[in-house]
Amino acid sequence: MTHPYLPLTDEERKQMQKVIGAELADLFQVIPHTIRDKAHFEFPAHNEVEVTKIFSKWAKMNTPVSKLISFLGAGAYEHAIPSALKDLVTRSEFLTAYTPYQPEISQGLLQAFFEYQSLISDLTGMEITNASMYDGPTALAEAVLLAHNFTKKSQVTILSGLNPEAKQVLRTYTSNSEITLKFLSPEDGDKNHQLASALNDKTAAVVLQNPDFFGHLALTRELLSMINESGALSIVYINDPISLAILEPPGALGADLVVGEAQAFGLPLSFGGPYLGFLAAKKALLRNIPGRLVGKTTDLEGKEGFVLTLQTREQHIRREKATSNICSNQALCALTATIYLSLLGPVGLKEVALSTVQNSHYLFSQLTRIPSVKACSDDPFFHEFVINLGAIPPDFFTNMKRKGFIPGFSLAQYDPCYSGSLLLYTSELRTKEELDQFCTEMEECLP
DSSP: OOOSSOOOOHHHHHHHHHHHTOOGGGGGTTSOHHHHTTOOOOOOOOOHHHHHHHHHHHHTTSOOGGGSEEOOOTTOOOOOOOHHHHHHHTSHHHHTTSSOOSTTOOHHHHHHHHHHHHHHHHHHTOSEEOSOBSOHHHHHHHHHHHHHHHHOOOEEEEOTTOOHHHHHHHHHHHTTSSOEEEEOOGGGOSHHHHHHHHOOTTEEEEEEESSOTTSBOOOOHHHHHHHHHTTOEEEEEESOGGGGGTSOOHHHHTOSEEEEEOTTTTOOOGGGOSOOEEEEEOGGGGGGOOSEEEEEEEOTTSOEEEEEEEEOBTTTSOGGGOSBSSOOOOHHHHHHHHHHHHHHHHHHHHHHHHHHHHHHHHHHHHHTTSTTOEESOOSOBSSEEEEEOSSOOTTHHHHHHHTTEEOOEEGGGTOGGGTTEEEEEOOTTOOHHHHHHHHHHHHHHOO
């Protein structure tokens, strides 16, 4: 061995290539030339000290949210994380069991997952919840597949306002299936009108995000009734379930499936992951849900115990009987959410939600007093809203960052028709002084 991290010598590589009858370059021919031509496979060699310096330099190019006052949301949300959470979740008995798939899982972890399921079911108003999913968009995709398999219908209608990244995941999941996705747009009218013109006897499910990507509170009992009366399944997608602390649960309004992203339950932003998907459903769909479900029972001596009641992924049952082909579990993240919700309790979670609503509505009222800022909608919202700045100065974002602020998400990144529009989010973390200062700096940076 000539190198501690590269155990193969050049001579050994030549021998391997001789045995397989191919040169090293031949092994990369399966990669399309459009990608291969842009790739750089020649990497300079560095020792450990040099590598540390290089990566440290690159790391400094990132600006963590903790260094700025951020108003970015759009699917990933910054909330206060109790100090006790990290100490509890990183205990060795939890941390070393990151992905406990085996049926002989410990009683402690099974109980934690059972409590997670119970908490999500309570918040969503649903009868059952599985033991977690990878993230929100894949949980939504799995719900769409479930609806297709359960109803034996092929069309899925997506009302306007779904997160664009969740849309892309849906397209990827269903690209080689019998499912046809029908995406509706705001130009099709309000959501009631969209739905009335889109439902037919081939509709397997209707997807509705609440609050939607633009922050609007879109879920109503009337919408869900229209879906259910058509014979389709209603799927409610939730990006920030803290809203459920003060909004009526989708299950109470008649939803068949409630899925979403639980990152807001104690998980840091972390440049996009790992996050936590949840999937809750009516009991009638019990045998069709993906992943695993933990149940509570008693043994022969009458002692309480916890068991993996359902394990419907293909590693556990015959492939043709599997409901999902992914390892649909995010155990440590689910445990984090469980501890977060337990630390706050129902009263604490409601206080977080109310503080978030108060801050976001105060920010909206102050920003729309600026002459060049226009409200894009008068619909009710929870913690996100869209404003239009007209022609945004080229150096606007740079100047705001220099002043210590990330001024929201430019919607033009997704669609040029939203040029000049910003999606802003705020939570219980912001103080009135910070919000006022942000509005002052915004007015100075705008024409």
